Amino acid sequence: MEIKRRDFLKVTAAAGAVAAIGLPKLNAFAAGQAPAATGSMKGEWIASTCQGCTAWCPVEFFVQEGRIDKVRGNQFSKANGGYVCPSGHLMIPQTYDPDRIKVPMKRTNPQKGRGVDPKFVPISWDEALDTLADKMMELRKNNEPEKLMYMRGRYSSTSTDLLYGTLPKIFGTPNYYSHSAICAEAEKMGPGYTQGFFGYRDYDLAKTKCLVVWGCDPLSSNRQVPNAIAKFNGILDRGTLIAVDPRMSASVAKANEWLPIKPGEDGALAAGIAHVLLTEGFWSKEFVGDFKEGKNLFKAGATVDEAAFVEKQTHGIVKYWNIELKDKTPSWAAKKTLIPEEQIIRVARAMGKAGSACAVWMGPGVAMTPRGTYAAMAVYALNGILGSIETEGGVFQSSSAPVEKFPEIKKSFIDEMAEHHGHGKKIDGRGAKDMPAMMSAKPGSGVVTNNVANGLLKNPDAIKVFISTWSNFVFSATGTQRWEKAMAKMPFFAHMVTNASEMSQYADIILPATFAPTEKLSIIGNMANLHGHISIQQPVAKPLWQVKSEETEVMWLLAEKLKSKGFANLYDYYASFEDPETKKKPTNASEFAEIAARISSQKVWNGKEKQKGDQIAGWADFKKKGIYNSETYKYKKNWGKDNPETKKFEGKFKTETKKFEFYSETMKKALGEHAKKHNTTIDDILKSSGYEAQGELAFVPHYESPKRHGSDKEYPFTFIDYKSRLNREGRSQNTVWYQEFKKVDVGDESWDDVVKINPIDGKKLGIKTGDTVRLTSTTGSIVTKAKLWEGVRPGTIAKCYGQGHWAYGRVAAKDYAKAQPRGGNNNELLVDDYDRLSGATARNGGFTGVKIEKV
Template sequence: MEINRRDFLKVTAAAGAVATVGLPKLNAFAASEGKTSGVTAGEWIPSTCQGCTAWCPVEFFVQDNRISKVRGNQLSKANNGYCCPRGHLMIQQTYDPDRIKVPMKRTNPQKGKGVDPKFVPISWDEALDTIADKMMELRKNNEPHKFMYMRGRYSPTSTDLAYGSIAKIFGSPNSFSHSAICAEAEKMGPGYTQGFFGYRDYDLAKTKCLVVWGCDPLSSNRQVPNAINKFGDLLDRGTLIAVDPRMSTSTTKAHQWLPIKPGEDGALAAAIAHVLLTEGFWSKEFVGDFKEGKNLFKAGAVLDEAAFVEKQTHGLIKWWNLALKDATPAWAAKKSLIPEKQIIAVARTMGKAGSACAVWMGPGVAMSPRGTYASMFIYALNGILGSVETEGGVFQSSSAPGTKFPEISDKFLDETAKKFGKEKKLDGRGAKDMPAIMGGFDSKKDKDGKVTESPKAGVVTNNIANGMLKNPGAVKVCIATWNNFNFSATGASRWDKAMAQVPFFAHVVTNASEMSQFADIVLPATFAPTEKLSILNNMANLHGHLSIQQPVAKPLWQVKSEETEFVWLLAEKLKARGFSNLYDYYASFEDPETKQKPTNAAEFCEIAARISSQKVWNGKEKLKGDKIASWAEFKKKGIYNSETYAYKKNWGKFKTVTQKFEFYSETLKKTLTLFAAKHKTSIDDVLKSSGYEAQGELVFVPHYETPKRWGSEKEYPFTFIDHKSRLNREGRSANTVWYQEFKKLDAGDVSWDDVAKINPADAKKLGIKDGDTIRLTSPTASIITKAKLWEGVRPGTVAKCFGQGHWAYGRTAAKDYAKAQPRGGNNNELMPDDYDRLSGATARNGGFTGVKIEKV
């Protein structure tokens, strides 16, 4: 039986109908059985949203086994009991008629963009047997390292299970996460100044001046419900400053908008720092002061380091001498195109707010070539102001007491796994020209007390495709879960070519995405917020939380959790073929209360959830947060809230080399020293090879780097701005009608269409009118979209919201799924494949892509 693309949705719908025989009717508002009128009673059941990395605790209202409404968990201190606009789309995602309902297999051996896979329905048994057979072929041929696992959105559960165990126990080094195409580069700012490589929290309830820089807290970049809740009072109480070349939702509320020239964030930050120091706005309590009490910061003046006594910081005078003394507002105005007077005024506003001024930095700053230094520069403004862990300031993540799973000890790793698990990773991390030193360095002490130090190497997700193309035989069997790199990664066409050459690929997802079109087996995954049992942890509003994800209504289709049920079932199949190590590891898990060990997938799923959350409900821990008496109570409440984050908690004990806030980063210096020694070269050579300008001492301080740009301004005169939608749920909401209908919630966008926003002055010169079909061309690709004339973008730029351009995923996301025709254009096809190489993060912001605009 062969099924063409046009019939795929009909067939899966029919298969799903068979799978749901006997389930309750879908009309949540229909009268219950035996009644003639009225609405059935319902209940609120807690779970956790995963529409962004806020992972907000939520509740679903369920009637007759049908979800009809969603809200924030009323007990949550992180989101104040609210969810943002994207949260409401979970209902339509759960009941999306185009979801994968049963396992499917490919019958067309040809692979390529637009090639019909001719999927046919199969059983879970057949699908798992096929995957296990393919994996065992690798073991038989001494090629376990040619197995690859890739994940997209995940819960912490997968860190030790699907992501952390399958490849490792099987014998492959190639287990990869999506994180480096997300927002990793912004972590380099707090990481190499404060020693915190994570996402920050903000005391918005007490902030007097909030600077949103390269982000839009009302739309994305975490904590959206809390930001929405707090912004009204913040605007009444203080000042909002927005630095963004595009008028975002947050910008529309701002008292000051700085429409910066894309990529020139470092110049603007340098000038603000210059003003804060020369006009005496630095925090004496946090930073320190000159010995004589007189401000010696003068433009162009080289200072004696001994003249200043620092308190909680390190290297201020070195930083001044190396990168700040000449960074005047007049200099920055020429680069950033922000007027000199406005730069000075903004710096003074920030300075007057002092330690209650929070600089909220986002990926728009950092996700560009050389983005590490822009990230460090902007985050360092918090250091000057002393707004680190102060009232109204910036905070490290609050934590919740989770529990790790049992360690994968040597008894689960045979000689094959130990040998081939040491093979070189495909993503190129740690190469001289791709340091990817996210996280700094490791220090390990052996049994004899000898300390070994080495640089950490983070994932370089988008470079996996390049590794596969350079070595076509490197991957023979691939399993991927909840991801769609063929759509969500820049230079997207590389992923089409890379995945087309993989001999066997199994994709575990909710919808048949662009990546799924290259799969040999497609498996129906649970929609995590409403169908999966897992535990998540996160923070916002100065509280950490541990929250549950659980099935809130009986699934309609043959879906399974990719992180627990799928891995258990796969382990059983591998055991039946003589490889029991993976199964033995999972079977070693033990319920923390009953001491029972799992015997099937359902038991394994629940035991895993109970293990990871046990500290908040077992009654044995002395916790300062919520009091929860049992697993049943935790499931009912759905959340544990930690105590409020303490002010100045880490002062004097930052996780840097000096234990201080480092304006001169000894932590970066040590990490790069270890890295260069590993490659038997110099730090300067590493920086040059990786595409940075800095040499010598400048490498170790936040400093200005000239923006790297693809395409000459003569041939590609416009700078492309990629931004995110308020409704883009990790790229998975475009097949819902609410997403398409309410796209107008995104400033400057329209519903049911895809537009590129052009300043009217630029459009007039090009002879382009509102609604015209246009072609955007970069040095690597072209896309077709429509023109939207809008004053909310800086002249010389063109802004486009990410999310449209699907040629698969379903009948709503694509213009014509059957013919693989996209609805609009995918930004990632236009943007070239490039990186901030110190972090390994994908470049997608910072004005690095030049484009030309043509009327079609």
């Protein structure tokens, strides 16, 4: 084809003009005159907090003439060092997304289903809240307040109590559920049943000599991305980076050692490494203890006398060896994991030489599987063997910052109906014989988020009014088809979100939420880099639309509506709040939001209690700086000591023995309580819950074979789900920046959705890069494009979570009007299953088998 340069310029100029005319205005500023260059305009940095992942990084926005132009990490932050990760920059296009919900809307088409037009029409906030209040009062009139359900997605860590912890309690329903169990809850079981800490860990990356990244990618996700990005080079300069992952991630690309493990075999690898650490004498003598005679008796296949070993900060190391580890040799582990024996030994020795400066960073890839609790315990136990618990370069519990609680909900605010109905059975199934959900070592205490859909399908009359905020379970939960069926039958659903998502298509009322980082006033608490922090979220620019904060403003307005209809208890509680300085009580929604923020953060700025961390000179100073940093976490903070007076060891870990438990007395007690409740044995509980362990094996970290849905013959490929560094918890796909920069995820493509297939498998299937393929599991199927890629081991396929939206906006969906997705949603493939000891959703570890067909 030939074309002259002059003709080419004419064509491209004309095409550019047409494109410019056809482009939608991205935000309100597009209508005005183009602003001058940034350098010639005055502006200011305003502090707030990102909520793109659970790092909740303190940030600052550069605002010029009311427009947000830039974002960076808060310069005072010790958690992120003043930096923001790639996804943080997407907060700007998210704020100005033209597809955001701008006003309240109501459904006019009673039919509900995928692809069914809800025929939403705009209404006022007054009408929307009147409608919701009427539906709620109808439940109370019929003496069935328990048929109100609230479910939350992302939330503020402090003001969440004003909705999640208050509305159900005062109204009288036990049915309120957090999204957490579909996120990463099962990994908490590792430190929980060994160390007594059921939480997300911190890491002393500035002093780590050997970092083992296991089942996660800290450079892309998993709670400390800016800090990890800043610290990785130092780790590589000082020592060794080891990555355990079936696919090549950003962290793998930096690693000295990559162990592309067979999915689901994490417990086997952990056992093999532990075997080497003990037989070669690499355990921490300071933390674990030693043999009385000083001679190492840990020999492969040999039982050890418990009396021969004297433990210090730990309990049950010899039991652990005798019950589980003595036969779990590297050779055995190699057969299970498909990792060469010599590499397992080499990696174990590298970890052992680093000793207490070796940190094992465990992620959801280890634990969010049908038997994930024990895999999490096995991997985390390596930190105990190495003695890297609260040591230089080791693993730490979360640092905290001094948040003040809101006023107590007194009995006067809870009427007889609420008291009677508020403690009934929850529909998520927690506490059932086959769903122990033993978070925090208390049977029935863990939320089982994804099982709510099953509860609704089993008993459609259980819930009549459903309120949900910042959520999209129809897209984000495995086995999404169940949620679509359940939501289609929901009598009344009010959804409060920034964008009309898949779940919104089933709503009767949609309420426009503030985009929290740029439009909401709240207080966020979190930790990273050995510091806890309290940071502010505040409006950094005037909202363009009729958005409100779900946890404060909307709750105040809803409480006013309920009061006008005869139920004043919720309003009376909120109205009892007092400003900590002026003692003024709120009279409207905006005053309530500010007073709530001032109450929860007052300890760090009111000057009444001298803090060990930053010194803040009042509320105005706190708003300007945007953050309070706690003091540095103390090394060995929870290590116990010998008491010379009592001549006893006094431990500080929150376990039954107050020590780090390789033999978990804490697990033994919790399982015993659950078995007693159901009048059966622990062995029966484990068997009915789908675990293999029986007897004493149940109380030590141990290997359980992976549970797989789909036969190897019919579904020969193991499916791996992972997260994008741009996902922002799945809420950023409707931004052009997300689609354009998708290629920053290793192996992915911009404006596309691809499944990574090893070239060896591709050749066998006759599939080439760019071919359209259908992936099918026992649950469902999706259509996407193939990409032959050596970054995934043969027999496994990997696909990033995030694409596949059919209703999140014009960019996220291929055709929003026709409900056609851009690519496929992984959760339509992943089977609805659980790690039942925690209640967490299984979504990792290769438990779902798939088949691949060329379309």
